Amino acid sequence: DQQVKQNSPSLSVQEGRISILNCDYTNSMFDYFLWYKKYPAEGPTFLISISSIKDKNEDGRFTVFLNKSAKHLSLHIVPSQPGDSAVYFCAASGAGGTSYGKLTFGQGTILTVHP
Amino acid sequence: SQTIHQWPATLVQPVGSPLSLECTVEGTSNPNLYWYRQAAGRGLQLLFYSVGIGQISSEVPQNLSASRPQDRQFILSSKKLLLSDSGFYLCAWSKGGNSPLHFGNGTRLTVT
Numbered sequence: 001d002q003q004v005k006q007n008s009p010s011l012s013v014q015e016g017r018i019s020i021l022n023c024d025y026t027n028s029m030f031d032y033f034l035w036y037k038k039y040p041a042e043g044p045t046f047l048i049s050i051s052s053i054k055d056k057n058e059d060g061r062f063t064v065f066l067n068k069s070a071k072h073l074s075l076h077i078v079p080s081q082p083g084d085s086a087v088y089f090c091a092a093s094g095a096g097g098t099s100y101g102k103l104t105f106g107q108g109t110i111l112t113v114h115p
Numbered sequence: 116s117q118t119i120h121q122w123p124a125t126l127v128q129p130v131g132s133p134l135s136l137e138c139t140v141e142g143t144s145n146p147n148l149y150w151y152r153q154a155a156g157r158g159l160q161l162l163f164y165s166v167g168i169g170q171i172s173s174e175v176p177q178n179l180s181a182s183r184p185q186d187r188q189f190i191l192s193s194k195k196l197l198l199s200d201s202g203f204y205l206c207a208w209s210k211g212g213n214s215p216l217h218f219g220n221g222t223r224l225t226v227t
Binding site: 004032036041042043044045089102106107 | 160
């Protein structure tokens with residue numbers, strides 16, 4: 001049972017344009033959501049998070065949007081840069097946030113930003 | 116600043132051999148510690164977590180075990196590896212609560 005789904009295995013974007021990565025979840029108990037970026041042969045790096053009491057969180061070029069009624073979140077990267085090319089994972093946790101680290105991850109989306 | 120070390124980076128082991136992967140965290144005390152695994156083409160799956168020395172919780176039944184002999188040391192072990200144990204193993208730490216997990220660089224394990 002895949003509780004967190006990233007339905008697009010890959011995304012290709014031109015440098016300077018917007019990248020939009022999507023994520024859907026099924027468990028209504030999730031209340032904290034995170035995005036991670038992963039380069040080959042490295043561990044995931046935390047990018048940005050959002051609590052369920054918010055619908056938007058912004059950090060520089062990265063913005064995460066949360067639509068609780070649709071159980072959908074998205075990561076916007078503007079402007080996209082070639083160095084953003086990586087695998088992006090969304091993750092979610094239930095009540096208590098990451099107090100026990102029980103993050104449920106999506107399968108990941110490979111983002112390629114072309115110069 | 117906090118750092119997390121995980122080794123080895125790659126490992127090739129025959130079926131039936133033992134396994135020991137080690138992870139240490141520096142720059143913080145009493146962290147929550149985790150072992151995740153990424154199987155080919157899949158997301159990350161939580162295997163074990165620990166909120167203190169000697170305290171281990173297992174998330175999925177499996178051929179692996181974990182131990183936390185010291186505050187900032189977390190070990191993943193197996194007595195006899197199976198082919199299905201192949202994957203990318205990641206150690207992580209967090210401060211708990213709504214704080215993100217910070218991952219090590221992972222160990223690529225291939226069981227032959």
